Amino acid sequence: MPEGLPIDNEQVLNGTMVGYAQQLVVCTGKRDWTSRIENDGKDRGWGNLVRGLKKMMGRGGPYLDPFNNILVTNSSLRPSPSTKSQSTASALLFPAFKYIPSIPTSIAPSSSTTSSTTTTLKTFIRAFLLPKHHHATQTTLPQSKLTALTRTPELQSTHFPGTIDILHSPTILICGHGGRDMRCGLMAPALETEFQRVLRGVGFDSVGSETEGAVGGVDGPNHANVGLISHVGGHKYAGNVIVYIPPKMTVRSGSGSTLHPLAGKGIWYGRVEPKHVQGIVDETVLGGRVVTDHFRGGIDRNGGILRL
Structure with missing residues (x-):
């Protein structure tokens, strides 16, 4: 990180997400x-x-x-x-x-x-x-x-x-607003590359907004959206990542599949490094579980704010 811009590793992350509808x-x-x-x-x-x-x-x-x-x-x-x-x-x-x-x-x-x-x-x-x-x-x-x-x-x-309607494709948004704060500006490109690599490795054939098989480039089977976004608050918690799980996404269950436990929700994570990406994909994107150590907050389908 740039001199004078450290990551805050002390404050409890739960509840640091900005409230929004x-x-x-x-x-x-x-x-x-x-x-x-x-x-x-x-x-x-x-x-x-x-x-x-x-x-x-x-x-x-x-x-x-x-x-x-x-x-x-x-x-x-x-x-x-x-x-x-x-x-x-x-x-x-x-x-x-x-x-x-x-x-x-x-x-x-x-x-x-x-x-x-x-x-x-x-x-x-x-x-x-x-x-x-x-x-x-x-x-x-x-x-x-x-x-x-x-x-x-x-x-x-x-x-x-x-x-x-984005029904099937998870969307992962990474704060990369270097014009606002270089902590996210430096961390985000590395996280973006790692999310793309890991998602392709677990079966998402297309990643991004450019792609074949995705309706309008944003939704389709085995497709995921990954992008950088501007300031969402909390640069001192870089990297900041928001994971939106679409309302009809499923998870494997025995010989079949069931509705994703986090379907229709958005989960905010902070202090994410490239080494954490595989775990977030495995636990949250594929497994429907919240990684509590990085959890800043969340939002449900009706705009309700989620806390642990």
């Missing part, structure tokens, strides 16, 4: 970003998406909700070939386990269309990111305000028909 993993195709990701990609659709979300859901935005923290992270996963302009971007959404290949980055519709027929970033927020239910303290808000801040899931099929 959903994680949006923006596909950039880049392997590092500026310290503040909203300042990056100014001529790219993915950059416009991050800035638009910050404007709409951040401080002073119309969809700001302190009880609905959306963790927006950039990733090295490649965007869909259809997102070549500044007007669209691609992203994965967890723990919904969805891949949205074309997300509009424009906040307002063009003058030649109406808001009811045009898909905008507001449509995406309303379809996927707003909460299904509100916190008890928000019931005093006017009903019109609550309605405006509640998810409208029917917009998903009408405005985003290309959305893919």
Whole structure:
């Protein structure tokens, strides 16, 4: 590690994960970003998406909700070939386990269309990111305000028909944000290489977002997604790894298979070194067991935070 940037090997990891309702993993195709990701990609659709979300859901935005923290992270996963302009971007959404290949980055519709027929970033927020239910303290808000801040899931099929459910492929995200902190910047590439090697060795024929046999490059039999992501908190615990187990993944059981014990969940690990990768793949990805020594926290399919 760089001088003056040690790894914290003393603090208990359990409970150090940031609390969040959903994680949006923006596909950039880049392997590092500026310290503040909203300042990056100014001529790219993915950059416009991050800035638009910050404007709409951040401080002073119309969809700001302190009880609905959306963790927006950039990733090295490649965007869909259809997102070549500044007007669209691609992203994965967890723990919904969805891949949205074309997300509009424009906040307002063009003058030649109406808001009811045009898909905008507001449509995406309303379809996927707003909460299904509100916190008890928000019931005093006017009903019109609550309605405006509640998810409208029917917009998903009408405005985003290309959305893919990630049902079978585990996704492993490694904080590699060297532009923010060099501890993760140095550790992540070694972890990425080792995860790719180990996963191929245990039967995942394709690893990454580039591949044959994976629907949209993100889901398919014997496929796994591995990518670097931007800051998620806790660089002092590098390497930081998030393992998302898809809702229909199975594990071998006797002569057959059963539903994975961690199906639909995300598990956060810290202080991961390359020597730990084989164990994490064997125990968590294949066996459905949490490695307690590295456990920072987790999230279930409904957005509930997991603790030991």
